[in-house]
Amino acid sequence: MARVTPLHRDDPDKEPLAGNVRVTKQDWLNVALDTLITDGIEQVKVLALADRMSVSRSSFYWYFKSRQDLLDALLDHWLATNTKAIITAAEKDARTVTEAVCNIFIGFVDPNQFSTTLDFAIRDWARRSGKVRRVIDTSDAQRLAAITQVFERFGYPSDESLIRAKVLYYMQIGYNDADLQEPMDARQSQVGHYIHAFTGQHASEAELTAFRAAIGAFAP
Amino acid sequence: MARVTPLHRDDPDKEPLAGNVRVTKQDWLNVALDTLITDGIEQVKVLALADRMSVSRSSFYWYFKSRQDLLDALLDHWLATNTKAIITAAEKDARTVTEAVCNIFIGFVDPNQFSTTLDFAIRDWARRSGKVRRVIDTSDAQRLAAITQVFERFGYPSDESLIRAKVLYYMQIGYNDADLQEPMDARQSQVGHYIHAFTGQHASEAELTAFRAAIGAFAP
DNA sequence: GTCTGTCTAGACACTTCTGTCTAGAGGCGT
DNA sequence: ACGCCTCTAGACAGAAGTGTCTAGACAGAC
Known part of the structure; x- marks a missing residue:
């Protein structure tokens, strides 16, 4: 034994x-x-x-009192880590929208800040538990609000900011869901296109190289 | 009885x-x-x-020979319906990118073409079955290829087309995952912003009203 | 060294699944 | 009317899961 x-x-x-x-x-x-x-x-x-x-x-x-007691503890752990990580990444100081968007990207990618695998294991769980669903909905709303404020901070109108936040956030969720197999490199080399889709602006070459360097640290 | x-x-x-x-x-x-x-x-x-x-x-x-036999039949059913629906929507004739993007939107929203709930029930299932995961990966690749071709057809460069396809497709997946509760109206009124994020172009007012009319038929 | 509180092993009771086997009900052709 | 073929009910077996109870191992306090 x-x-x-x-x-x-x-x-x-x-x-x-x-x-x-x-x-x-x-x-x-x-x-x-x-x-x-x-x-x-x-x-x-x-x-x-x-x-x-x-x-x-x-x-x-x-x-543990019961299996349910353990499950509650798991949900608490997720609440205290992942959602907090995204909000922190969104609130981080930035000089341009591009930089701010990159911060959020990095927040999703840096395993020290955010566990992608945990995030969608929980999301998965929410589909069969109404209680977990409610917790996650609150969490999503908080994350979205934080990202929306990023765009507003850089002068995007209120309604457009929400849409841009959704495109960015939901795209991340969908990416995590469907495309985790793809090597990070592909996304890196095309990162200019992503940023343009999210911000409506073209990032400078300096910003792009800075981002590639930052994200390169988390490549597999 | x-x-x-x-x-x-x-x-x-x-x-x-x-x-x-x-x-x-x-x-x-x-x-x-x-x-x-x-x-x-x-x-x-x-x-x-x-x-x-x-x-x-x-x-x-x-x-049925066994429970597994039934599960196989469910997967077959999904393959024969949902993936086919998206590919059909993407291949539909369109005169502008906006129109083509709207066709894809409608493909995702029209319950006669595509079952959102089934799609992510299957996606859910894939997380605990390697076999289902492989089936779904193939399916995702086919859907993505079809959407990529839409952008290529309208003159977007090859690599940019793939990125735009991903932004559009993954955003749909993420939306289905995180935001199903939101009433359709909100998305309708902001549809111009979505289209701009996806195509990089501004849709004409005529295109927007046409889209709203089309999508309005499926509102709850 | 002994006592006490902390933690674990294993037996037990109960529930809920899957899958098999057999008897037989009931429609349908002849 | 008869029998065949299709399908269902219910009993049975067995695997796997949760939760409980009790004896006892072990460490640390005294």
């Missing part, structure tokens, strides 16, 4: 002694999160998580 | 006699499709479908 390394342990200080079969509440959460992302919410099953950590299933009920 | 009306029977000629508890293979498919759309693929369970038709669960196995 050897203990395997947990998948996403963030605090190495809490690592239990070797040979110890005990796990922390955070371990359960990390494995649950990983399973949610790769296999979907309905695969987050107590037995499956326990097996993955080589621990007894009944141990779970020491940390 | 009274027989209830099936939900999506399309051929009334095959309606069994009143009081007869028998159902057709098509009945199973229709109820399965409806359940897939409203509750997701993992809720397509033999017992649930049987209950909904007030029929015995074991009757299912007369028509």
Whole structure:
């Protein structure tokens, strides 16, 4: 009954002694999160998580009241990370629209700020849970409002700003949904076209190279 | 054990006699499709479908070899309808880019051509099935190619056409994913801004009113 | 060293799926 | 009227999931 390394342990200080079969509440959460992302919410099953950590299933009920209790914790985690990341990216100071749009792009792409895979695992989950749907709708509205304000800040009229925010935001959602396989390079080299579609303006070559450099850091 | 009306029977000629508890293979498919759309693929369970038709669960196995057999049939149905609809809409004759883009819009919105809800129920399903994922990727590529050709047909350079196709297509996917609640009217009144973002050109007032009239037919 | 509180293993009870098998109801051709 | 063919009901078996209970291992406080 050897203990395997947990998948996403963030605090190495809490690592239990070797040979110890005990796990922390955070371990359960990390494995649950990983399973949610790769296999979907309905695969987050107590037995499956326990097996993955080589621990007894009944141990779970020491940390969580029920499976639902764990799922609530996962949703809370998402709320505290992803939505906050986009809003922060949108509010970041910028001297031109292009720069601001690039900031948002980077916010979506930088894995330190935003987890794309988690985002659409949650979005997925929302389709079978009205409660999650409501949480996500609020979150989408907040993100959209933040992006809309970017355009307004640069002088776009109010109604046009909303449309541009939607084109940008929904395009990101759709991209994540349908086109994750495509290598980042393709998008990079065409980034001028994207920016023109989003802002209605042509970006300067300096802005484009700055963006390519910034985004290049996250290429696979 | 009274027989209830099936939900999506399309051929009334095959309606069994009143009081007869028998159902057709098509009945199973229709109820399965409806359940897939409203509750997701993992809720397509033999017992649930049987209950909904007030029929015995074991009757299912007369028509289908297994549950998987039914799921395959659902995927085939989607392939034969939705993807075909978008390609047809893109290939439709148009005199201006705006008109062509509007045709695609209408293709996505007209429930007689395209089922939005089915489309993203399938997309949802793809996240937990590698096989479905592959089918959907092929399908997305075909839709994207058809939309790209629209822009090329109107003189956009090849690489720019692909980008514009993606902005348009992914924005639709993202919209379906995140914003289905919003009333259609809002999008209608702002349609000029959308078209400008997609084509880079300003649509004439005549084109806009024509579009509004066309899309108005499908408003709720 | 012992006690106590923390956590885990394993057995148990219950529910909900899938799939099989068999008897038989009922329409339809002859 | 008879039998065949089509389809359904219900019993059965088995897998997989959640949640509970109890004994006990182990670490740390004292």
